[in-house]
Amino acid sequence: MTDAAQKLKQLQQYFESQIDHALPCASSKLTTAMRYSVLNGGKRLRPLLVYASGIALQAQQSILDEAAIAVELIHCYSLVHDDLPAMDDDDLRRGQPTCHKAFDEATAILVGDALQSLAFERLANIQGCPATTRIDMVAALAEAAGAKGMVAGQCLDLESENKALDFSTLQQLHQQKTGALFSACLKLGTIAAECNNQEIIGTLQTWSEHLGLAFQIKDDLLDIEGTTEQLGKPRGSDTLRHKSTYPALLGVDQARKQLQQLQQEAQELLDSLPFDSTLLALLGQRMVQRDY
Ligand code: GRG
Numbered sequence: 001m002t003d004a005a006q007k008l009k010q011l012q013q014y015f016e017s018q019i020d021h022a023l024p025c026a027s028s029k030l031t032t033a034m035r036y037s038v039l040n041g042g043k044r045l046r047p048l049l050v051y052a053s054g055i056a057l058q059a060q061q062s063i064l065d066e067a068a069i070a071v072e073l074i075h076c077y078s079l080v081h082d083d084l085p086a087m088d089d090d091d092l093r094r095g096q097p098t099c100h101k102a103f104d105e106a107t108a109i110l111v112g113d114a115l116q117s118l119a120f121e122r123l124a125n126i127q128g129c130p131a132t133t134r135i136d137m138v139a140a141l142a143e144a145a146g147a148k149g150m151v152a153g154q155c156l157d158l159e160s161e162n163k164a165l166d167f168s169t170l171q172q173l174h175q176q177k178t179g180a181l182f183s184a185c186l187k188l189g190t191i192a193a194e195c196n197n198q199e200i201i202g203t204l205q206t207w208s209e210h211l212g213l214a215f216q217i218k219d220d221l222l223d224i225e226g227t228t229e230q231l232g233k234p235r236g237s238d239t240l241r242h243k244s245t246y247p248a249l250l251g252v253d254q255a256r257k258q259l260q261q262l263q264q265e266a267q268e269l270l271d272s273l274p275f276d277s278t279l280l281a282l283l284g285q286r287m288v289q290r291d292y
Contacts, residue, residue: 004278008048008286015047015068022069022122033103033111038076040094045287046071046185052279053189053204060192066126067137067188070119074145075181077115078154080108087158090237092228116145136191144184153177157243165244171213179212200273207269207280214262214288217255220245224252226291263288 001009020039026032047068054064083090083098084105091101100108123137143149153176160173186204195201223238224247238245247255266284270277 002282004282007279008052008282011048011051012044015044015051015065015072018065019047019069019072022073022118029103029107030110030114033099033107034114036102037080037099037108037111038073038115040096042072042076042094043290044072045283046075046181048283049182049185049208049280050188050192052283053186054192055279056273056275056277057190057193057195057200059189059194060128063126063129063133063192064189066122066129067192070123070137070141071181071185071188073115073119073122074141074150077112077119078145078150078181080115081112082154084108087154088237088241133191133194137188140184140187140191144180144187149176149180149184150178153180160244162242163244165249167249170244170246170249174216175209175212178216179209182212182215183208200275203269203273207266207284210262210266210269211284211287214259214266214284217246217259217262218288218290220247221252221255221259222291259288 016039023035023038024031026035050068050071051064054067079093080099082088083093084100090098092098096102098108099111103111119141120138123141124134126134126137145151153173156169156173157177160169165173183205186208187201190201190204220238223236223245239248246258250258263284267281270281270284
């Protein structure tokens with residue numbers, strides 16, 4: 001294992017204990033369901049993006065911990081709500097029954113609500129962090145998660161079922177639904193480090209956009225090529241719901257080519273940064289070379 005791979009593994013293990021401690025104890029149905037929905041084997045890509053950017057820019061670890069926790073809580077809330085019957089109506093998530101199946105619908109709605117509130121509570125209360133930094137982090141995450149970002153993307157996604165989208169609408173959908181939160185991870189890393197270098201901020205932003213798109217193309221390809229066992233959710237769910245996907249729009253070969261090109265451009269962006277971007281590069285590779 002390379003040093004960078006070792007470091008990512010350590011960070012992921014370290015993050016598991018951080019997020020475990022950030023969650024309330026399992027003393028009620030709600031808190032048991034919150035823990036069930038978060039401590040269930042996610043890849044933790046978003047927290048790792050926060051760490052990889054923040055560490056490269058020498059941010060304080062305790063601030064990065066809270067930013068990483070906050071972004072994963074938002075991601076987990078979005079998955080719990082996404083799985084609800086009123087949205088994607090999924091029975092399996094991360095290889096286990098979805099929250100509303102293991103508990104009930106009302107509990108799943110409340111779990112999402114509570115995880116979202118907890119995310120902002122953690123950011124607002126970071127110890128030893130200037131108030132302006134905390135406010136900037138709250139604003140960046142809120143913007144990415146809300147009606148200009150993830151929620152807007154989800155809305156567009158739900159409206160798009162059974163419709164053939166053109167390429168630019170599909171891009172917008174994914175940029176908002178998944179890309180905005182990826183971009184927020186990089187922003188949180190730079191805010192935590194109090195980095196004001198616009199060139200670095202801009203390059204990381206463009207890198208995260210490339211990555212978000214590549215991640216989605218990979219997700220669409222996996223939906224065709226992966227197995228239910230590998231994916232922890234049923235294969236072919238996009239096709240079943242008549243969703244527009246990159247392979248459906250471009251063809252599988254062209255989608256694969258597009259993925260390769262994005263990866264290459266993403267690496268060139270990282271190479272132009274004036275600091276060690278090895279962790280970011282490895283993480284980027286993992287996000288597009290994954291098989292689940
Ligand atoms: C309900 C407001 C609201 C938003 C939901 C992110 C999202 C928006 C829905 C998820 C649907 C989905 C499967 C999208 C494809 C890309 C994606 C976000 C996959 C899940 O992310 P991973 O692979 O998951 O990082 P893990 O489980 O590893 O955390």
